[in-house]
Amino acid sequence: MSVQQPTLSGIRAAIIDLDGTMVHTAPDFHVAINRMRSDLGLRPLDIETITRFVGKGTENLMRQVLSVDYAAAEVETHFAQALASYHAHYIAINGQYSSLYPDVHEGLAALQKKGLRLACVTNKPIAFALPLLEKTGLHGYFDLVYGGDSLPKKKPDPLPLLTVCEDFGLRPEHVVAIGDSSNDAQAARAAGCRVLNVPYGYNHGESIHDVDSDGIVSTLLEAANCLSQ
Numbered sequence: 001m002s003v004q005q006p007t008l009s010g011i012r013a014a015i016i017d018l019d020g021t022m023v024h025t026a027p028d029f030h031v032a033i034n035r036m037r038s039d040l041g042l043r044p045l046d047i048e049t050i051t052r053f054v055g056k057g058t059e060n061l062m063r064q065v066l067s068v069d070y071a072a073a074e075v076e077t078h079f080a081q082a083l084a085s086y087h088a089h090y091i092a093i094n095g096q097y098s099s100l101y102p103d104v105h106e107g108l109a110a111l112q113k114k115g116l117r118l119a120c121v122t123n124k125p126i127a128f129a130l131p132l133l134e135k136t137g138l139h140g141y142f143d144l145v146y147g148g149d150s151l152p153k154k155k156p157d158p159l160p161l162l163t164v165c166e167d168f169g170l171r172p173e174h175v176v177a178i179g180d181s182s183n184d185a186q187a188a189r190a191a192g193c194r195v196l197n198v199p200y201g202y203n204h205g206e207s208i209h210d211v212d213s214d215g216i217v218s219t220l221l222e223a224a225n226c227l228s229q
């Protein structure tokens, strides 16, 4: 199938998502969640189930994995213990089971070479995001990093993207968000930014082709190739 390459002009900055876009973190989520579940006396979940729950931050992830076993009221009873256990287990293994997707370094370098400023906006807590960016050697590409708990609202709310636009002194139409999920696309649409999706990440088990965006690119390098200032 030949897919038409999107072309976006007037782009001065790119906001890049982390989980499912730059780093394949599902195996880290899988290990940390199941260690937490073991602490609570719960059976392990498979990686596909856990991956479908990723995308709307840690608190939502906790509630989803507890909802497999508990009714809503019981989820809240176990929430604090689960979150503390998960946090400790995730910090202990952060990045150990993860891998970079193809052409991430090449794509970020190409975006920089085009003169674009780069920000990373993730729904991952900032205490997880920064060590992971360091470990994968990606931190140096970014002028700004916002985690899911850095600001009062996270994606799909437009606030993190609008904050980046303001920090960079750019109007949203000059900024493109690149991500793997509907959260990235909805945040970008609400902010008035452009948006490109990658098809290989985590979109709650749904097809990325059903998401309203300006196009789908197979890698960050392909994204760089279809953007111009």
Ligand SMILES: O=C(O)COP(=O)(O)O
Residues within 6 Å of the ligand: 017, 018, 019, 020, 054, 055, 056, 057, 058, 121, 122, 123, 124, 125, 155
């Ligand atoms: O940790 C999450 O919930 C998702 O993080 P992301 O925004 O980097 O995809």
Ligand SMILES: [Mg+2]
Residues within 6 Å of the ligand: 017, 018, 019, 020, 021, 055, 179, 180, 181, 201, 202
């Ligand atoms: Mg993502």
